[in-house]
Amino acid sequence: MTRPPSTGDLHAVVGAGGAVGRRLVALLAAAGLPVRAVTRDGRDVGTPGAEPVAADATDPEALTGACRGAAVVHHCVMPVLARWTELFPVVTDALVDAASTVGARLVYADDTWMYGRVRGPMTEDTPWRPVSSKGVLRAWIAERLLHAAAAGRLRVSVVRAGELYGPGVRSLVAGNVFAAALRGRTVHWLGDPDLPLTPTFVDDFARALAVVGREDPSDAGVWHVPHPGGTTGRALAAEACRQAGTRLRLWPHGTAQVRAAGLLVPLAREGAEMVYQFEQPFEVDGSRAARAFGLTATPYEDGVRRTLDALRADRPGPARRRPVRSVRQDPGQVPGAVSG
Numbered sequence: 001m002t003r004p005p006s007t008g009d010l011h012a013v014v015g016a017g018g019a020v021g022r023r024l025v026a027l028l029a030a031a032g033l034p035v036r037a038v039t040r041d042g043r044d045v046g047t048p049g050a051e052p053v054a055a056d057a058t059d060p061e062a063l064t065g066a067c068r069g070a071a072v073v074h075h076c077v078m079p080v081l082a083r084w085t086e087l088f089p090v091v092t093d094a095l096v097d098a099a100s101t102v103g104a105r106l107v108y109a110d111d112t113w114m115y116g117r118v119r120g121p122m123t124e125d126t127p128w129r130p131v132s133s134k135g136v137l138r139a140w141i142a143e144r145l146l147h148a149a150a151a152g153r154l155r156v157s158v159v160r161a162g163e164l165y166g167p168g169v170r171s172l173v174a175g176n177v178f179a180a181a182l183r184g185r186t187v188h189w190l191g192d193p194d195l196p197l198t199p200t201f202v203d204d205f206a207r208a209l210a211v212v213g214r215e216d217p218s219d220a221g222v223w224h225v226p227h228p229g230g231t232t233g234r235a236l237a238a239e240a241c242r243q244a245g246t247r248l249r250l251w252p253h254g255t256a257q258v259r260a261a262g263l264l265v266p267l268a269r270e271g272a273e274m275v276y277q278f279e280q281p282f283e284v285d286g287s288r289a290a291r292a293f294g295l296t297a298t299p300y301e302d303g304v305r306r307t308l309d310a311l312r313a314d315r316p317g318p319a320r321r322r323p324v325r326s327v328r329q330d331p332g333q334v335p336g337a338v339s340g
């Protein structure tokens, strides 16, 4: 199939209401680019000038309409974890079809779960050997996108981040460290808190997606987000407590403990298969993208400060808490279940 040439600068961000999508819309608009913010309900995502459009990514026709005229389509959709196997392939295929139909590059916000067990930093050349069901699914998705590009249907960029932290993010790291540090409570850490770690600040992910979308010279590129060198879980938690003015109390939990909790709590069972990442070095090497695109990373000190600022601004919490939908979306539930 011949792809029509893309025209203009319009970026369509699908999943624009999520933690990554929202920041991506803001950064693209700040760079002076026309942006379409695609959410299921067409809501305002907080960036003046962004065009809100409603489309469910499981509806191919609506999605293609929402992407029309775009030079770049960003795949920032994450279905609820319980329906990943059912919905992620449907959404991904619909995004490939939509981007291909309108002649846009498709940029996919990926993670590193397809690499599986590693002994050192993960690069774009690390073999894909997933050890979790969710890692197998992520490998399948990336493979499907790259295959569509190889078949000449569209241009694709896969951008991979480590575990995210930052305003609005729900992840194992984000959920377990920052609110606890702010309130002077015990930080529950899944895995070994003293292993090398490169958590990704959400703005760095969004910036990489924006820049790669505009500048990727390849038809099928895989890029890792640059990080500011390594830290550890303990060092990150210590920095959060230092900035919050609280005393660090850290309680590590291994896979066995989380599995045991999983006998009672389904969310803990889902989380247990991902704890392996924190029982080995979890380092994402983004030096290739740093060199290619001149991307730099937010120092942990700054990322922690901005995360704590956002949490302070979001208080008081209980009434505004979003419902628990997945381990990635509200992982703080898992150690809570462990510790009772």
Ligand SMILES: NC(=O)c1ccc[n+]([C@@H]2O[C@H](COP(=O)([O-])OP(=O)(O)OC[C@H]3O[C@@H](n4cnc5c(N)ncnc54)[C@H](OP(=O)(O)O)[C@@H]3O)[C@@H](O)[C@H]2O)c1
Residues within 6 Å of the ligand: 014, 015, 016, 017, 018, 019, 020, 021, 039, 040, 041, 055, 056, 057, 058, 075, 076, 077, 078, 079, 080, 091, 109, 110, 111, 112, 161, 162, 163, 164, 165, 169, 170, 171, 172, 328, 329
């Ligand atoms: N969180 C992490 O640590 C992490 C790390 C690496 C990579 N990533 C990847 O980055 C991507 C974005 O993650 P995130 O943290 O921004 O997730 P998020 O905050 O949960 O946002 C996901 C968004 O997807 C939207 N969505 C779900 N189903 C949809 C559908 N059928 N049609 C249209 N939109 C739909 C949701 O829309 P509603 O607002 O309508 O619910 C939500 O806004 C995901 O692929 C994720 O795997 C995340």
